[in-house]
Amino acid sequence: MRIRLLAFATAAQALGAAESEVEVPDGATVGTLARLLGDRHPELAARAARLAFAVDGELARPERALREGCEVALLPPVSGG
Amino acid sequence: MHLTRAPLDSGALAAEVGSAARGATVLFLGTVRDRHLGRAVTGIDYTAYEPLAEATLARIERELAAEHEGLALRVVHRLGALAAGEASIAIAAAAPRREAAFAAARRALERVKREAPIWKLERYADGGQAWREEEPLSPPG
Numbered sequence: 001m002r003i004r005l006l007a008f009a010t011a012a013q014a015l016g017a018a019e020s021e022v023e024v025p026d027g028a029t030v031g032t033l034a035r036l037l038g039d040r041h042p043e044l045a046a047r048a049a050r051l052a053f054a055v056d057g058e059l060a061r062p063e064r065a066l067r068e069g070c071e072v073a074l075l076p077p078v079s080g081g
Numbered sequence: 082m083h084l085t086r087a088p089l090d091s092g093a094l095a096a097e098v099g100s101a102a103r104g105a106t107v108l109f110l111g112t113v114r115d116r117h118l119g120r121a122v123t124g125i126d127y128t129a130y131e132p133l134a135e136a137t138l139a140r141i142e143r144e145l146a147a148e149h150e151g152l153a154l155r156v157v158h159r160l161g162a163l164a165a166g167e168a169s170i171a172i173a174a175a176a177p178r179r180e181a182a183f184a185a186a187r188r189a190l191e192r193v194k195r196e197a198p199i200w201k202l203e204r205y206a207d208g209g210q211a212w213r214e215e216e217p218l219s220p221p222g
Contacts, residue, residue, distance in 0.1 A: 052218035079213035080199025
């Protein structure tokens, strides 16, 4: 299935794109996606421990299941204010 | 509305929360500092994951209002390219007594810095730039 990927700040740098589409196996979770992206983008893997994920606009744990067409956002440590 | 690309209007924000029943209004403005670790800063570009940032700022307002009786709280964050000296965040807290107004304004700022998906790209006078990464986000629960 395909999902829509948004990436911000250093995560966008590591991926080389702020928006992309990614093919993930059926039954994939946030954790599956994190491993798949880490394998493809070593710079992202190095930052994995401090990276958060949101699915369809809500922060999500690694066990959260993905579905066809969902929007996953990669969120590095924040610095607003 | 909690995110804007227009300059922040702190007077309007203070007026929104003020009322005759609230005898204390605290207004906090965060502005772009012209130095970071000794390096001259010309400006900061702010970006956000806007739907989640919008919802997060609204939740912070709602939760703090529930913690302090009579509190009215507004938080607005600016996005886009800001020059040093420009305001990036405005927080207005009004309450019947000053203790709650000061406490809520401070707490709102600290929560925004930890919870809102907003990022600074700092631009330096020497031509360099760097993303600032400070607080890792984590899902609730």
